[in-house]
Amino acid sequence: MAVTESIGARITNGAVAATAAVARTWRAAAREGASAWLAFATFEYGFSIVLLRFVQPHCSSRPVRADFGLPVFALYPLVGALATCAVASVLYAAAGRDRMTRPAAARAIKDIALLTLVVAVAAGALRRFGSMAAFAYLGVAVALASSAAASVRWRAWADRAGVVANPWTVSLLLIGIPWLRKQVFIDRTDSLGPTAVTIYVAAVLAGSWWIARRRRAGRWRSARPLVPDLTAATVAILLAFWLDRALFGMPQTAAASSNGPNVILVVMDTVRADHLSPYGYQRNTTPFLDSLASGATLYRRAQSPADFTLASHASMFTGVFPTSHGARSSEVGGRVSPSAALPDKFRTLAEVLRSRGYRTAAIVANFTFLTPGFNIDQGFDSYALQAPRCTPASPFWLVQGLSRTVLPSHAPPRGRAVENAAEINQEAFAVLDRFSRDSRPFLLFVNYMDAHWPYEPPAPFGDRFPGSDDHFEQRRYYRLRNAVLQQQRQITDRERAHLLSQYDGAIAFIDRQIEALVARVKRLGLYDNSLIVVTSDHGEAFGERQLMEHWVSVYRDQVHVPLIIKYTNQRGADVVERPVSTADLYPTILQLAGVKLPAAVQATSLFDRGAPDAGPIISESFPRPEYVALHPRFRRIDRAIFEGPFKYIVSTDGRRELYNLDEDPDERRNLLTRDAATAKTLQRR
Helix, strand or coil: CHHHHHHHHHHHHHHHHHHHHHHHHHHHHHHHHHHHHHHHHHHHHHHHHHHHHHHCCCCCCCCCCCCCHHHHHHHHHHHHHHHHHHHHHHHHHHHCHHHHCCCHHHHHHHHHHHHHHHHHHHHHHHHHHCHHHHHHHHHHHHHHHHHHHHHHHCHHHHHHHCCCCCHHHHHHHHHHHHHHHHHHCCCCCCCHHHHHHHHHHHHHHHHHHHHHHHHHCCCCCCCCCCHHHHHHHHHHHHHHHHHHHHHCCCCCCCCCCCCCCEEEEEEECCCCHHHCHHHCCCCCCCHHHHHHHCCCEEECCEECCECCHHHHHHHHHHCCCHHHHCCCCEEECCEEECCCCCCCCCCCHHHHHHHCCCEEEEEECCCCCCCHHHCCCCCCCEEEECCCCCCCCCCCCCHHHHHHHHCCCCCCHHHCCCCCHHHHHHHHHHHHHHHHCCCCCEEEEEEECCCCCCCCCCCCHHHCCCCCCCCCCHHHHHHHHHHHHCCCCCCCHHHHHHHHHHHHHHHHHHHHHHHHHHHHHHHCCCCCCEEEEEEECCCCEECHHHCEECCCCCCHHHHECCEEEECCCCCCCEEECCCEEHHHHHHHHHHHCCCCCCCCCCCCCCCCCCCCCCCCEEEEECCCHHHHCCCHHHCCCEEEEEECCEEEEEECCCCEEEEECCCCCCCCCCCCCCCHHHHHHHHHC
16 A cells, blocks of 8 residues: 555656756746747847838838837737747757756757747748748757757857847847848948948847857856846836937927918829719719718819839829929830939929928838938928838738738738828827917828728728639739730639729728828818828730730820829819820919929920810820730830820830820720821920
8 A cells, every 4th residue: 555655656746847848848938938028029129110210311210100109019029929839849859857957958949949940030031022032041940959958958059159040149140130231231232231240240140149159157146037028128218218309209390470271192003084973984883982072173184194103103293294303114125224313403392392391291102212312302391101111011021921910900901011091190189289279381191002002901992892702812913914914814803803993992992091081181171271182103905906004105004193282262063184194293283382494394384275275185004024025025114195075195116106185085096197287286295
């Protein structure tokens, strides 16, 4: 009996000891995992929010936002703790309790925590960039895995590994290297970028070695887990708040006061006019714009000066056509160069209005051609570019995946890097609230990008119109687009129906957000004295003439854009049938603000458009570099001029086309030989 009790006691004591050992391992793993991931979160936040404000001061973002601050500072430590516990349990089972209770095991758990972090970053890099970027991170992961295994066996290795394999060093390397390349040196072609990255890596490693040496010498006591990380996170948040308020708050404009109207310019990126309800579209995509037009002026024949974002916005903001302002692509030495920035010599709408005492702000979703590097931001006191290079989300890091998983209502749908119109509105509402407390007039520019590829409207707008195909895979789109552009195949009816259902759903979603924006303007008492302009920068092709997307032609699907203007104190509806240009917005707004036009303006005020000496209405298309490589037909410049019902197209490839848009809105019947007199007149014009 005594022997049995002794055996039972030993078994019980062994089980208790084993359970206690496992519990100690889990506690240590949870602490180290949370500590490592919080250190990474702190540096990610610091680089994304704090340092980015110095590199790109025009880019604004909230210090702690729902889709960034919460996942970083709340979810990262939790994920890190759980992942490290899981891996440590496997290692415990494989190595046995004897090895896992050795002092070196503590070093192994630290390495495991780092290993989970690096693997997660590598997975994100593989998903976004493919094997090349992921292999670099996986190499680090293999090194950490080897270090963890060696730390369990050899105490000496555990001591030496701490020089490099610690959360602060690893986080600085994982974040700092891609951040420097993507945020600071992305546009440089010389050796400065690689040199700076090399110096950065050397500095991080040298600092880690110095700190580790002082700790081994007993000069610094090791802090308890999580304490330094929590302290650093708190400092980063407080610094971000201070920067927002002290350094990058909206500056006060020291200029002569103006009694002009408020100007709210809303640009729906990539929206063609014939897909809006007020322009006769069979689908009710824009019920609010229908309602807005009942108390505003609808321009039925508004033309964009260009078929892509940069050139058309530059014309809207300067009243100058693309050939003259130069913010476009060009061909030099047989090669098509990327688009150039708007030259500083042109005074933008924001610059002129700010000089007259206006407050100016922009909230922009288009992260490709509306970045500050293209100078569209000139004159804006606040230019909030909601984009990968100006917001915390980064393809090298983890926050996007966590945001989409845990906070889907705040995250762009299915991994889009661009903020949707509802999120853009939140920024715009804050600006309007601030403006409403000041008696001075303002210019607010809002850019929505939801109708741009990949056409992913949030629920329920994705299913609002028939044609949606659940079997259509987004990854197939570019193969489809390239094959159509190369004239290897035509888009099928099913494919086109799906794309149009999503495109129209995105337009309907934008319409809902414009309604919310205007409701906010009314609620703040700003509606009557505000000039509200709703337009687009260009259209989109869906297989017409074997063309897709935009930046490919001056046909109507590319340059016929919506234009609805609610003038100050306007109540009744007005419809303008004559052709106008969105470049005309520049002289129109300045005329209403009582400002003399700069001498370089080529556009005509909408109020003077019917005069005999009104300037021409021109649309231009310049080569899109990546399309030139797909097919030689894209190596050309197209220009169109509009006069009355006629549209005349001239191309550098020798084409000449004349269309009567009243009789042939789809531009199918070329009247060049039938009406040679009109063609000759427009050719001279």
